[in-house]
Amino acid sequence: MVMAAIAFEEQRSDFQFGPDVKWSELPVPFRPRVEDAGVRAMYARLARDYEAEPTVPDLGGGVPGDLYQL
Amino acid sequence: MTDRLYLPPNGAEILQGDIFDQMPSVYVESRPLLVGRRWKQDDTRDIWQVHREDGPGPNGGFKWRMDQGGESGMLVHAHLGMAIVLSHDCEIENDRSARTLAMIRPIGQLKEAAQEALFSGRPGDGFYAIFPLERQTDDPKLERSFVDFRRLTTMRPDVLAASRRIASLSEELRSAVAQSFKLYLFRRVERPAADVR
Numbered sequence: 001m002v003m004a005a006i007a008f009e010e011q012r013s014d015f016q017f018g019p020d021v022k023w024s025e026l027p028v029p030f031r032p033r034v035e036d037a038g039v040r041a042m043y044a045r046l047a048r049d050y051e052a053e054p055t056v057p058d059l060g061g062g063v064p065g066d067l068y069q070l
Numbered sequence: 071m072t073d074r075l076y077l078p079p080n081g082a083e084i085l086q087g088d089i090f091d092q093m094p095s096v097y098v099e100s101r102p103l104l105v106g107r108r109w110k111q112d113d114t115r116d117i118w119q120v121h122r123e124d125g126p127g128p129n130g131g132f133k134w135r136m137d138q139g140g141e142s143g144m145l146v147h148a149h150l151g152m153a154i155v156l157s158h159d160c161e162i163e164n165d166r167s168a169r170t171l172a173m174i175r176p177i178g179q180l181k182e183a184a185q186e187a188l189f190s191g192r193p194g195d196g197f198y199a200i201f202p203l204e205r206q207t208d209d210p211k212l213e214r215s216f217v218d219f220r221r222l223t224t225m226r227p228d229v230l231a232a233s234r235r236i237a238s239l240s241e242e243l244r245s246a247v248a249q250s251f252k253l254y255l256f257r258r259v260e261r262p263a264a265d266v267r
Contacts, residue, residue: 038190040191042191042193044242047241047242050249062165062166062167
């Protein structure tokens with residue numbers, strides 16, 4: 001699947017995915033660039049930007065102590 | 071078939087990007103603030119008294135400060151409608167206090183030109199403060215609408231547990247909403263070279 005995506009990047013104009021390959025299932029760095037307009041293209045662009053951000057340590061969540069009361 | 075943007079809620083676990091129906095979105099419109107205190111109850115109603123913040127106040131005074139617990143009955147403007155969970159999954163897992171949701175509004179609340187710009191997907195078009203939600207005709211169905219990042223409401227987790235969840239976002243759409251929210255709050259704006267010092 002990854003190889004197929006790389007091939008797509010290199011031969012974007014004429015590459016055809018097989019019937020069982022979906023863009024959304026490809027690892028993000030290998031997804032084709034979506035350059036067409038349209039709201040779904042915008043979703044793909046934003047998601048790619050988001051997932052390209054550096055990750056941070058997992059600190060869990062919440063705050064210490066009892067702050068349940070407003 | 072096009073990949074679905076919205077998926078049926080998956081199990082009991084609430085996740086970032088989940089969409090709820092009939093959720094409160096509250097908004098403080100003006101001052102002086104109005105504070106309600108329960109006065110009495112009959113068979114069908116709670117009867118409250120309302121006090122202006124600049125008035126004499128209720129017996130014992132207002133309880134605004136943190137160490138007084140705050141006022142729990144302030145009168146504010148509110149809608150009930152769809153809302154999307156913005157709290158991070160790690161916060162949902164570990165924080166017992168607060169969940170943050172953004173209002174989802176029907177597309178008809180925007181002028182047609184704004185609708186076109188919002189859903190065009192053109193880079194540099196659209197708006198940072200709102201995010202387009204495309205229509206889906208498969209279950210879970212959703213009409214064209216938009217997230218209003220300006221209209222956030224925080225609530226206790228129990229409020230979500232007692233409410234109706236209608237959909238979860240696809241992984242890609244979740245990431246897109248996250249990036250869009252980040253840009254709304256923390257975008258770095260291009261400036262003409264002359265303005266850069």
